[in-house]
Amino acid sequence: MNPVRAVHSPLFVLVDPVETTRELLRVILTDEFAGYVTQLTDTGLLLTTLHEARADLVIIEFDTRRPSDLDVVRRLKADPELTDIPILGLIAWAQQPVTCDVLLAAGCSACCAKPFEVDQLISQIRELLPSRS
Numbered sequence: 001m002n003p004v005r006a007v008h009s010p011l012f013v014l015v016d017p018v019e020t021t022r023e024l025l026r027v028i029l030t031d032e033f034a035g036y037v038t039q040l041t042d043t044g045l046l047l048t049t050l051h052e053a054r055a056d057l058v059i060i061e062f063d064t065r066r067p068s069d070l071d072v073v074r075r076l077k078a079d080p081e082l083t084d085i086p087i088l089g090l091i092a093w094a095q096q097p098v099t100c101d102v103l104l105a106a107g108c109s110a111c112c113a114k115p116f117e118v119d120q121l122i123s124q125i126r127e128l129l130p131s132r133s
Contacts, residue, residue: 009033009034009035009036010033010035010036010056010057010129011035011036011037011038011053011054011055011056012029012033012035012036012037012038012055012056012057012058012059013037013038013040013046013049013050013055013057013058013059014026014029014037014038014039014040014058014059015039015040015041015042015043015046015058015059015060015061015069016039016041016059016060016061016090017041017042017061017063017066018061021061021114022039022041025037025059026039028118028121028122029125032122032125033125033129035056038053038055042066042069043060043066043068043069043072046058046060046072046076047072047075047076047079047082050076050082050085051081051082054082054085055085056085056086056129056130057085057086057087057088057125057128057129058076058085058086058087058088059087059088059090059125060073060087060088060089060090060108061090061091061114062089062090062091062098062103063092063098070098070102070103070106073087073089073103073106073107073108074106074107076107077106077107086109086110086128086129086130087107087108087109087110088108088109088110088111088112088124088125088128089103089104089108089110089111089112090111090112090113090114090116091103091111091112091113091114092113092114100113109128110124110127110128112124
């Protein structure tokens with residue numbers, strides 16, 4: 001089901017298994033960008049969700065316990081209908097072997113290590129969002 005939204009309100013798909021992180025990001029995205037947020041707890045439904053309601057930006061928390069997340073990013077970037085959707089990868093600073101280099105090689109547009117500064121995150125999101133004229 002496609003959400004009804006204002007012409008200039010971005011649609012974000014947020015994938016994070018931790019409810020408190022999802023809520024923090026939802027507040028940032030709705031307050032700072034007047035965006036609409038679809039929340040998922042894992043990447044299992046990501047491709048289906050994006051085909052149903054095209055997002056302006058996908059934000060994924062990567063976890064070494066879910067190696068399939070990288071595969072989903074690769075499949076998203078290989079899909080001609082979805083390939084141009086930017087992806088911001090979030091990683092916990094202590095997690096190895098998932099690094100920003102690994103995420104960028106898999107197809108993420110940018111990477112942000114947690115804990116992040118909110119202003120830094122907002123700046124990265126602004127750079128990734130398609131321009132709206």
